[in-house]
Amino acid sequence: xxxxxxxxxxxxxxxxxxxxxxxxxxxxxxxxxxxxxxxxxxxxxxxxxxxxxxxxxxxxxxxxxxxxxxxxxxxxxxxxxxxxxxxxxxxxxxxxxxxxxxxxxxxxxxxxxxxxxxxxxxxxxxxxxxxxxxxxxxxxxxxxxxxxxxxxxxxxxxxxxxxxxxxxxxxxxxxxxxxxxxxxxxxxxxxxxxxxxxxxxxxxxxxxxxxxxxxxxxxxxxxxxxxxxxxxxxxxxxxxxxxxxxxxxxxxxxxxxxxxxxxxxxxxxxxxxxxxxxxxxxxxxxxxxxxxxxxxxxxxxxxxxxxxxxxxxxxxxxxxxxxxxxxxxxxxxxxxxxxxxxxxxxxxxxxxxxxxxxxxxxxxxxxxxxxxxxxxxxxxxxxxxxxxxxxxxxxxxxxxxxxxxxxxxxxxxxxxxxxxxxxxxxxxxxxxxxxxxxxxxxxxxxxxxxxxxxxxxxxxxxxxxx
Amino acid sequence: xxxxxxxxxxxxxxxxxxxxxxxxxxxxxxxxxxxxxxxxxxxxxxxxxxxxxxxxxxxxxxxxxxxxxxxxxxxxxxxxxxxxxxxxxxxxxxxxxxxxxxxxxxxxxxxxxxxxxxxxxxxxxxxxxxxxxxxxxxxxxxxxxxxxxxxxxxxxxxxxxxxxxxxxxxxxxxxxxxxxxxxxxxxxxxxxxxxxxxxxxxxxxxxxxxxxxxxxxxxxxxxxxxxxxxxxxxxxxxxxxxxxxxxxxxxxxxxxxxxxxxxxxxxxxxxxxxxxxxxxxxxxxxxxxxx
Numbered sequence: 001x002x003x004x005x006x007x008x009x010x011x012x013x014x015x016x017x018x019x020x021x022x023x024x025x026x027x028x029x030x031x032x033x034x035x036x037x038x039x040x041x042x043x044x045x046x047x048x049x050x051x052x053x054x055x056x057x058x059x060x061x062x063x064x065x066x067x068x069x070x071x072x073x074x075x076x077x078x079x080x081x082x083x084x085x086x087x088x089x090x091x092x093x094x095x096x097x098x099x100x101x102x103x104x105x106x107x108x109x110x111x112x113x114x115x116x117x118x119x120x121x122x123x124x125x126x127x128x129x130x131x132x133x134x135x136x137x138x139x140x141x142x143x144x145x146x147x148x149x150x151x152x153x154x155x156x157x158x159x160x161x162x163x164x165x166x167x168x169x170x171x172x173x174x175x176x177x178x179x180x181x182x183x184x185x186x187x188x189x190x191x192x193x194x195x196x197x198x199x200x201x202x203x204x205x206x207x208x209x210x211x212x213x214x215x216x217x218x219x220x221x222x223x224x225x226x227x228x229x230x231x232x233x234x235x236x237x238x239x240x241x242x243x244x245x246x247x248x249x250x251x252x253x254x255x256x257x258x259x260x261x262x263x264x265x266x267x268x269x270x271x272x273x274x275x276x277x278x279x280x281x282x283x284x285x286x287x288x289x290x291x292x293x294x295x296x297x298x299x300x301x302x303x304x305x306x307x308x309x310x311x312x313x314x315x316x317x318x319x320x321x322x323x324x325x326x327x328x329x330x331x332x333x334x335x336x337x338x339x340x341x342x343x344x345x346x347x348x349x350x351x352x353x354x355x356x357x358x359x360x361x362x363x364x365x366x367x368x369x370x371x372x373x374x375x376x377x378x379x380x381x382x383x384x385x386x387x388x389x390x391x392x393x394x395x396x397x398x399x400x401x402x403x404x405x406x407x408x409x410x411x412x413x414x415x416x417x418x419x420x421x422x423x424x425x426x427x428x429x430x431x432x433x434x435x436x437x438x439x440x441x442x443x444x445x446x447x448x449x450x451x452x453x454x455x456x457x458x459x460x461x462x463x464x465x466x
Numbered sequence: 467x468x469x470x471x472x473x474x475x476x477x478x479x480x481x482x483x484x485x486x487x488x489x490x491x492x493x494x495x496x497x498x499x500x501x502x503x504x505x506x507x508x509x510x511x512x513x514x515x516x517x518x519x520x521x522x523x524x525x526x527x528x529x530x531x532x533x534x535x536x537x538x539x540x541x542x543x544x545x546x547x548x549x550x551x552x553x554x555x556x557x558x559x560x561x562x563x564x565x566x567x568x569x570x571x572x573x574x575x576x577x578x579x580x581x582x583x584x585x586x587x588x589x590x591x592x593x594x595x596x597x598x599x600x601x602x603x604x605x606x607x608x609x610x611x612x613x614x615x616x617x618x619x620x621x622x623x624x625x626x627x628x629x630x631x632x633x634x635x636x637x638x639x640x641x642x643x644x645x646x647x648x649x650x651x652x653x654x655x656x657x658x659x660x661x662x663x664x665x666x667x668x669x670x671x672x673x674x675x676x677x678x679x680x681x682x683x684x685x686x687x688x689x690x691x692x693x694x695x696x697x698x699x700x701x702x703x704x705x706x707x708x709x710x711x712x713x714x715x716x717x718x719x720x721x722x723x724x725x726x727x728x729x730x731x732x733x734x735x736x737x738x739x740x741x742x743x744x745x746x747x748x749x750x751x752x753x754x755x756x757x
Contacts, residue, residue: 033471039470096504102505104512104515115519115523115527116523118527119530122527122530122630123527123531125630126530126535126629128627130596360602360604360606360607360623360625362598362625362627364627368628371630391520392513395509395513396509398505398508399509402506405506416476416480420467420473423470423473424467424470427473428470428472429468429471430752430753431751434752434753435752437756
């Protein structure tokens with residue numbers, strides 16, 4: 001020890017260092033439950049020795065900085081799991097609505113009205129001249145047409161509500177990317193200082209990245225400036241340094257639904273995950289598939305029933321006219337729109353052509369053949385009856401919901417594990433902090449004691465002199 | 467692994483959530499009695515249920531056909547049985563008329579009796595039920611047989627309706643009146659003419675026709691009997707098929723209640739235990755022991 005006053009200086013440094021460490025511990029404790037907070041640890045280094053020679057005294061301690069604990073690899077993996085989870089959750093929520101619409105778990109859906117419709121003809125065959133049986137056929141045909149339209153329009157309205165959600169999600173994505181760009185610029189300014197400010201900003205940015213990953217495809221990497229560069233679906237740039245590139249949801253010529261554009265480039269078909277990916281999948285792929293099936297069913301039904309109906313005679317012996325209003329496809333050869341527009345053309349029950357041509361009102365030949373359409377394989381290239389084709393649709397909806405549900409559950413479990421791993425590294429453990437407090441407090445007390453001793457020594461020296 | 471505050475609470479929450487979901491699932495199974503509460507629970511099971519319901523609907527319809535079509539068949543069968551007896555009675559009167567023991571006055575009396583029996587037969591042949599003449603072929607709204615003098619003519623047609631009473635099984639629902647009664651009516655007409663003209667040889671000739679007339683009626687009855695038997699067989703077969711379908715439905719959708727209830731209890735207990743454990747463990751940290 002070269003001088004008593006130099007010793008006092010060492011003691012002061014020690015007090016400052018322990019105080020800084022205590023402050024850091026306090027920050028850790030207060031943020032123990034703050035999501036995305038990364039715990040910090042103080043780095044102490046020994047101070048430069050004071051003076052020269054073999055007995056040069058130590059220079060005390062310096063608390064240079066606090067490090068934040070963060071594993072970037074785990075952070076990245078979390079964002080990779082959040083993307084498909086966002087997609088599956090959006091799909092699942094739409095399929096729940098589809099399922100409610102089909103209403104097959106209650107057994108009151110399209111199958112029931114289809115069965116009733118064909119049963120109506122079969123019952124009519126028992127007494128073809130009976131006016132009440134004839135009326136029953138028409139009522140059931142109207143029920144069937146109504147149910148087709150009901151399911152079809154219900155599916156379309158799910159499609160439309162997903163379309164509206166596309167717009168909302170795009171604006172959520174934009175506000176998130178612009179927040180990330182803003183944070184990028186602030187992090188770049190604070191970068192390299194190892195300051196609390198930088199850590200706090202990084203924590204916030206990670207939270208935004210996770211949020212974005214739940215919404216849309218994204219991959220990112222950090223540049224030298226500390227900023228992250230974000231690319232989205234189709235390689236579109238979303239954030240570069242402090243610039244964010246807005247997505248827009250607009251109607252394009254030739255499409256009835258919103259398309260997603262970045263920098264004038266249509267990336268709709270490239271978007272495959274996150275909530276937006278799920279919404280688009282439901283809107284552009286799943287529901288159109290269901291609608292096409294319903295259209296196929298309705299178009300075949302109209303065609304076969306009308307054809308058969310024209311081969312019979314009504315109560316007055318006249319050849320049967322159109323039973324259902326004939327369907328004219330918008331695109332030749334396509335069945336699009338058949339299920340929505342299907343309607344019963346006949347209003348007079350006497351016009352139902354139950355009899356064979358040239359036979360009397362008691363003939364049931366044509367009623368039986370009409371009833372038989374329910375059993376004939378008129379769909380899927382002659383492989384399925386209407387009912388089988390429909391039960392296959394029920395299977396498809398169920399299987400797609402099941403896949404989304406299982407995947408979402410698995411991703412949820414993986415996320416839980418990843419978040420635990422992340423917390424294991426970045427999170428705060430109160431026991432540790434308690435130990436730190438004791439450690440720094442004791443060091444502080446000891447340093448204070450050291451200063452007291454020095455003070456006494458100084459007093460003593462002054463006493464000798466006095 | 468280093469355990470931190472947020473992990474403790476996240477895991478607590480995740481564990482409790484899983485248990486709550488299990489409880490909800492079990493609870494739903496107990497309250498609905500079904501283990502299939504959404505299509506996603508079993509996509510193939512759901513689709514099969516749709517198929518099975520359609521099959522049951524089919525069976526119901528076959529039963530309805532058998533009931534309503536069967537009504538006309540049994541009615542026709544019993545009418546034909548009466549018709550057979552009536553024609554036999556006419557034959558008995560005719561045989562008396564062929565005998566040389568009786569005089570013309572008695573023959574006229576016999577002829578009147580025969581005519582009244584013929585009218586009975588006519589009324590049987592024109593049987594109407596639920597608004598339809600059952601022996602008129604497809605011309606069900608007009609009485610099929612009309613009499614003019616002693617000549618009875620058929621105004622119906624030869625259309626025979628089938629009805630579907632099971633998969634690929636159709637039975638004949640009606641017999642056209644002309645194939646059953648024409649021979650009988652023309653024979654009776656011949657007999658009346660012979661009786662009233664006192665021509666014994668002609669009477670004999672007319673009587674010899676009765677065998678064929680009765681044969682037509684018997685044959686029609688036999689055809690209807692075949693239909694009735696087929697309906698009955700199909701019905702028995704459908705009963706056992708229905709039972710099998712119900713069993714299959716049960717297998718797909720019915721919850722095992724005992725299992726669901728024990729699941730419910732097990733999960734409730736686990737949830738309680740989780741919370742109790744957390745009361746003991748999660749609340750403590752070193753801070754509790756620092757003076």
